[in-house]
Amino acid sequence: MATAATATSGTEWGRTMQVALKIWRSNPDTGERELKRYEVDAPEWACLLDVLDIIKDRVDGTLAYRKSCRMMICGSCGMRMDGRAVLACKERMKPIVESGHVPVISPMGNLPVVKDLVVDMEPFWGKVRAMQPWVQPGYEEYPEKEFRFTQEQMNPIHKEALCIMCGCCVSECNSMESDPEFLGPAALAKGFRFVGDPRDQAKIERLESYNSEHGIWDCTRCYFCNERCPKGVDPRDAIAKLGAESVKEGIDRDMGAKHAKWFVRSAETTGWLRETELVPKTQGVVSAIKQTKFAISLARHGKVPPPFPPHVAAKVGEARALREIVQTQGRLGAAGHIQGEKALARIDHALHEDPEEAGASRIDPGKSRQ
Numbered sequence: 001m002a003t004a005a006t007a008t009s010g011t012e013w014g015r016t017m018q019v020a021l022k023i024w025r026s027n028p029d030t031g032e033r034e035l036k037r038y039e040v041d042a043p044e045w046a047c048l049l050d051v052l053d054i055i056k057d058r059v060d061g062t063l064a065y066r067k068s069c070r071m072m073i074c075g076s077c078g079m080r081m082d083g084r085a086v087l088a089c090k091e092r093m094k095p096i097v098e099s100g101h102v103p104v105i106s107p108m109g110n111l112p113v114v115k116d117l118v119v120d121m122e123p124f125w126g127k128v129r130a131m132q133p134w135v136q137p138g139y140e141e142y143p144e145k146e147f148r149f150t151q152e153q154m155n156p157i158h159k160e161a162l163c164i165m166c167g168c169c170v171s172e173c174n175s176m177e178s179d180p181e182f183l184g185p186a187a188l189a190k191g192f193r194f195v196g197d198p199r200d201q202a203k204i205e206r207l208e209s210y211n212s213e214h215g216i217w218d219c220t221r222c223y224f225c226n227e228r229c230p231k232g233v234d235p236r237d238a239i240a241k242l243g244a245e246s247v248k249e250g251i252d253r254d255m256g257a258k259h260a261k262w263f264v265r266s267a268e269t270t271g272w273l274r275e276t277e278l279v280p281k282t283q284g285v286v287s288a289i290k291q292t293k294f295a296i297s298l299a300r301h302g303k304v305p306p307p308f309p310p311h312v313a314a315k316v317g318e319a320r321a322l323r324e325i326v327q328t329q330g331r332l333g334a335a336g337h338i339q340g341e342k343a344l345a346r347i348d349h350a351l352h353e354d355p356e357e358a359g360a361s362r363i364d365p366g367k368s369r370q
């Protein structure tokens with residue numbers, strides 16, 4: 001049944017609404033797990049965390065969940081609403097109530113459940129610690145004066161520095177679901193925060209470590225972490241930057257790095273990704289021969305285009321020109337990704353502002369907005 005959406009005049013909170021939630025209650029000590037429905041009056045301005053507080057205060061004091069700041073900064077209140085990770089203090093309930101939907105609240109994924117909505121964050125923190133999340137400036141004696149850096153030098157790690165360690169990205173990580181040892185999006189975003197820090201002198205050691213088993217190349221690029229991060233950190237982009245920086249520094253022993261290099265080469269020569277050449281070019285002839293049976297099967301199903309004459313994309317010149325621009329501007333490694341992020345942000349900004357005004361401001365950059 002949908003919850004009542006009609007607003008009523010409350011006494012202590014002003015206008016109120018009736019909110020219904022279904023919450024997965026669980027107690028690993030006893031093995032009990034049960035989906036329980038709750039209905040409470042809540043102020044119209046309530047977020048999910050407020051509603052949980054009301055349930056705990058007035059209906060069932062045994063409900064367990066984490067919270068602290070209630071302002072999207074401490075990262076404590078990560079949980080799932082209808083199967084997607086959210087910060088409970090960021091989710092406004094009024095639109096949900098008005099739609100008549102009763103959301104299901106459950107603990108975050110990929111972390112062991114302690115009780116109800118509380119998960120054990122130790123595996124999460126263990127991976128963050130493995131990143132050595134502190135600046136390693138490399139000097140043996142403290143300098144007399146502080147080193148000063150410009151904002152421009154710090155900008156490359158701006159997004160990663162916004163992480164509040166809530167675990168929402170980890171909750172949704174496909175790769176971690178199949179390999180719990182995978183370092184995961186939050187820890188790797190933290191890794192780039194230090195790899196990209198101009199003060200840090202341990203970049204190569206860090207990249208070597210992040211390139212090991214369960215490291216950056218085990219990411220399946222599903223982008224769920226970017227989608228669910230409540231702070232815009234875009235951890236998948238941070239992993240891509242670590243990959244690009246590794247290749248730039250010659251740390252390319254992993255098959256993932258070899259694939260990435262081949263795709264660049266493929267795009268610049270024919271303007272498209274020649275996946276059929278991927279195995280011989282990156283894994284060697286022996287491995288390619290071993291997979292001949294599979295290749296023949298693909299060819300039978302029309303999945304392998306004939307190698308001769310080689311297909312060259314009509315606008316291959318554009319792909320080559322792009323590659324040349326990146327090289328001549330020195331935008332290799334993470335710098336290329338950061339440049340792309342800036343360009344996308346500008347496009348996004350233009351899409352969100354008034355189109356007429358955006359057009360006008362493009363014609364006259366000096367025009368001030370009222």
Ligand code: SF4
Nearest residue numbers: 173219220222223225
């Ligand atoms: S993009 Fe990679 S790190 Fe992010 S959720 Fe998917 S598998 Fe995990």
Ligand code: SF4
Nearest residue numbers: 163164166167169229
């Ligand atoms: S990257 Fe985003 S979702 Fe992941 S821990 Fe940091 S703030 Fe949370």
Ligand code: FES
Nearest residue numbers: 069070075077089
């Ligand atoms: S309570 Fe701090 S982020 Fe939600």
